[in-house]
Amino acid sequence: MNKIFREKLVLILIVIIALFGNIWVSYPDIMEIRNFVTAREMVTDGNWLITTMNGAYRFEKPPLPTWITAGFMKLIGINAPDWTMRIPSALMGCLFLYLLYLFIKLLTNKDQISMLAVFIGATTIMFTNLVNENTWDTYTYVFAFATVFFSLKGIKTNKLFYFILTSFTIGASILSKGPVGLYLIYFPFLISYFLIYGKEELKKYWKILLGTFLLGILIAGLWPLSIYLKNKDIFMSNIFQKVINKEVATWNNRKQESIFYYLDYPVYTGIWMLPLVFSFFPKWSKPRTVDKNFLNLTLIWNFITFLGLSAVGMKKKRYMLPLFMTSPMILSSVLIYYFETTKEQLKKSDKFLLNFQKFLSLILYIFVLFIAYIFIYPNEKTGLWYPIFCTILFIPFLIYTFKGNPKKVIIGSGIIMLLGNLTGNWYIDRYLRLEVKKKIFLKYDYPRLSNLRRTLSKEEFYSFNPSMREVWNIGKQINDLSTEKYMDTDNLPNTMNIVTSDSPEKLLKKLPQYKIINTKTYYKEDNDNNTINIYIIQRI
Known part of the structure; x- marks a missing residue:
């Protein structure tokens, strides 16, 4: 067993520990919960094409991450522990680090730089923490980086096969979170690559790259097209327009921050913050790199991605994930200096x-x-x-x-x-x-609401504007009494299980034709000591 092989085995072990060692730690946030609920309804109700969340249409996010989660959920069971639902995202993180290795090896032909980049990526705290959450961001950016690799592979080998794969990964990225992955990963790479490695390749391959992009859009368009062919009424209704208006309003009005919001991103790399800041200064970094073109490529790529992020009004720290995907390349091209x-x-x-x-x-x-x-x-x-x-x-x-x-x-x-x-x-x-x-x-020894999901309760539940956390923890859909369907109380059953934080008096004001015959109190979540009641009520 030679030294390089041993080092690769150790590196694989480090990646596994880094990406799987923490997936059980934190409790799911609301973004994950929405993904989990939609995935569960794919498995239990067969809503794979026309996605739903608690029975209502769910078109705010493309379906691919949820399809992947649902497929995994079908494999391990819908009542499996929450942390197991994060395994697909952690596997996507592994896929990125593998593609990162192949990409750098293809561009520099230097194994040590490739391995160092993977090591830095696996030990970047914000990267590992983000891929330990099953949200859409990981999928769209990893597929976008796969697009980068297959495009480069196609250019280097001049083989059509890799350009076809590029189209599929473009489609996958769009089907994960729209065009954001291409906007922040793929397009900045193309600009950087042709600036550094010359215009000749651009002249030679721009037509096929444009063709792969258009084909990728067509692949992504198969989902809305299928909805249209299967149910024209949904597609032609105002549901899609409402979704578009909602998303535009969200991006324009929520979490609006300064253009300088992401300037502190090196801090979130953890131990690598000072080397990364030093690397941004060419006078310091260029004498230490063994491949100046690769360093220039990664610096320009990182800068364009940073500008792209800063130009968007709505900002969150988890949106910095693309920067944690480009930073290991910058660092590896410079820190390899200390290996020699x-x-x-x-x-x-x-x-x-x-x-x-x-x-x-x-x-x-x-x-x-x-x-x-x-x-x-x-x-x-x-x-x-x-x-x-x-x-x-x-x-x-x-x-x-x-x-x-x-x-x-x-x-x-x-x-x-x-x-x-x-x-x-x-x-x-x-x-x-x-x-x-x-x-x-904590004052009382109440059971957790999530116990109902783990025991796969067969009861029907009702609530006024149920939260997705309640839907997830109950283990099935909760009938929403605030919808038009239940405005006529004659449509309500004679006996109901009502999930609510309301007091008995407040509940009976909403449903005066009922009486409470039993009450069970639960803690809302495994990591929260707020309580919620399930009232069994009966028509008077």
Whole structure:
């Protein structure tokens, strides 16, 4: 077994730990819940083409991520733990890192740079945290990056097969979250590539690239076309126009931030923030790279993506994912310098950078120990074993980082960042916050609403404007009493299970023709101590 093969096996292990080690930690947010509910209704009700969410049409988001989630849900069961629904997203993260390796190897023919980029990507905290959530962003950007790779492969090999694959990945990206993936990943790459590698290839391939793009749009258009052919009434109604108006209003009015909102994005790379900032200065980075064209490509690509993000009014930190996909390429093309440089050859700026990596690694270790001994040790659930585990776990890598050559400082600091992210999230997100909530709010030993989903309740449920969290935790659709269907109380059954936070008095004001015959109280969510009632009511 040669050295390169061993290093690749270790790298694969690091990727698996990074992308799967945290998927069970946090509870699903509302974006994931909507995806899960729609996926479940695909499985239970067969709504694969005309997607629904709690029985209502769901056209706000394209269906591909939900199709993938639903396929996985069908495989493992609709009552599987929440965290298992994130496995498809984590696999997409793995796919990106694999494509990243192939892309850099194709462009530079340098295995070490490719492997280093994968390592940096896997130890970038915001990247791993984002792909640990099953939202649409991961899918659209990974498919867009696949489009980049297959386009480049087609250009380099002049084979039609790869251009056909490009069309399919374009279609997949659009079917994941519209054109945003192409806007922030694919188009910036094309501009950067032809600026750096010359206009000759642009002249030669612009027609086929345009053709692949148009074919990709046609592939993406198969979904709305199928809806039109199957149910023209839905397509020709005002439902789609309402969805378009809603999405336009959302992007124009919600989360409006300054154009400088994303300037702090290097901080979210964690241990790599200072090397990344240094790399933005060509005077420092170019003497340290072994492939100036590749460095220039990645810098321009990253800059165009940054401008594209900043130009959009609605901004959220999770929208920075494309920047965390381009940053490992910049970093790998520069930090590879330290793999071939001895301590004696380092300049002052290099020593400062490596010392900063050591310092940040030590601070991270101290922070983890502080959390472990101050918050974890007093908790009766873990006892002393977890703090001791955290203490011992980091020591070999700290020694490796502090006593090693420049290469070991880079590798060691990345591993310490990974371990810090894992051990911190394992306790802080999963237990500490929940324990604090319990100590403040917990008064009664109520069951969790999600128990109903896990036991696959066969009861029918009703509510006024039910939230998607309630729908997900109940395990099935909740009939919405605020809809036109139930405005006529004669359409209501004689006995109903009402899911609501209302008091009995408030509920009976809404439904005066009923009486309450039983009440069951639940905690709304596994990580929340707010309560919700299920009233069994009967017509008087």
